[in-house]
Amino acid sequence: MLTNHEKSVTRKGVTVFLLISFAGTWLWLLFARAGLGLSALHPLLQLPGFCMPGIAAVVVRRWITNEGFADAGLKLHLKTAWRYYGVAWLGPPLIAAATLTLAAALGLWTPDLSGPGGLPGTKELVTVLGLMMVALILTPLYSGEEFGWTSYLRPRLFGGRPVPSTIATGLIWTAWHFPLAVIGYVEFTNLAIGLAVWALSFQLQEIILMWLYQRSGSVWVASLAHAGNNMVLFLILGETLDGRRGLGTVTPMLLALAPMAVICLLLLGTRRLTRKTPAPGPAARTAYCRNGLRR
Numbered sequence: 001m002l003t004n005h006e007k008s009v010t011r012k013g014v015t016v017f018l019l020i021s022f023a024g025t026w027l028w029l030l031f032a033r034a035g036l037g038l039s040a041l042h043p044l045l046q047l048p049g050f051c052m053p054g055i056a057a058v059v060v061r062r063w064i065t066n067e068g069f070a071d072a073g074l075k076l077h078l079k080t081a082w083r084y085y086g087v088a089w090l091g092p093p094l095i096a097a098a099t100l101t102l103a104a105a106l107g108l109w110t111p112d113l114s115g116p117g118g119l120p121g122t123k124e125l126v127t128v129l130g131l132m133m134v135a136l137i138l139t140p141l142y143s144g145e146e147f148g149w150t151s152y153l154r155p156r157l158f159g160g161r162p163v164p165s166t167i168a169t170g171l172i173w174t175a176w177h178f179p180l181a182v183i184g185y186v187e188f189t190n191l192a193i194g195l196a197v198w199a200l201s202f203q204l205q206e207i208i209l210m211w212l213y214q215r216s217g218s219v220w221v222a223s224l225a226h227a228g229n230n231m232v233l234f235l236i237l238g239e240t241l242d243g244r245r246g247l248g249t250v251t252p253m254l255l256a257l258a259p260m261a262v263i264c265l266l267l268l269g270t271r272r273l274t275r276k277t278p279a280p281g282p283a284a285r286t287a288y289c290r291n292g293l294r295r
Contacts, residue, residue: 002159010156017060028045033183057147088221095263099233131236136224142230146209162210171199187249189249204257207264
């Protein structure tokens with residue numbers, strides 16, 4: 001149990017974290033678009049804004065709460081968590097395959113099975129493998145979000161109780177993305193419906209990311225999965241179902257909800273999300289004592 005002082009320090013840390021994350025990101029996006037005239041897809045616009053939650057977590061851990069980084073999940077844990085790295089790397093293309101299978105079953109897409117044995121052609125397979133390698137390379141960049149949302153924020157909401165803290169984090173993460181829907185990063189024909197589907201997608205993603213982080217103990221596993229979602233899953237679906245079939249932005253995202261929902265239901269049904277993560281962790285509470293914050 002946290003003492004009243006520790007709870008107060010945690011609330012202060014979370015407040016400052018959210019302030020830096022939202023204000024820093026939103027103000028930068030406004031300046032980059034209106035002031036610098038950068039496209040929403042320009043790396044210079046994306047990188048500072050998308051790294052802001054990680055920057056906020058560093059500032060809070062180092063200078064606001066002085067709790068340090070012992071419970072931040074910064075170790076790779078390659079020997080003990082290798083299977084979760086595999087899940088994080090292979091999961092996005094497998095979810096993409098399941099989504100495309102659903103699209104084909106619904107008559108929304110006709111697969112090209114011109115490859116050997118009735119499989120997709122070599123070009124498609126090489127493209128998928130290339131995107132997976134890009135996701136692996138870009139994992140450190142996506143830690144800018146995971147170090148903030150999954151590693152810092154989630155364990156400090158609702159006392160670290162997995163289900164409510166994950167739902168709250170998913171909603172906050174969604175709201176943080178909203179400006180991207182009005183600056184050209186993503187285009188929804190119907191903004192209200194688009195944002196609603198987007199919110200569901202973020203919520204399901206956060207459940208999976210939290211599970212990977214909790215099971216592996218490493219923020220890098222969650223970062224790899226996050227990179228795969230962006231660089232593999234949604235790029236494949238966007239190109240195949242939107243770019244080629246003209247189904248729009250929402251339809252591929254909506255179809256992807258089905259396999260992700262199945263995964264999340266399995267995690268919830270097997271109670272794999274019910275193990276409580278204290279907020280902050282024992283290592284952080286030790287830091288409170290060491291830095292003289294406990295009175």
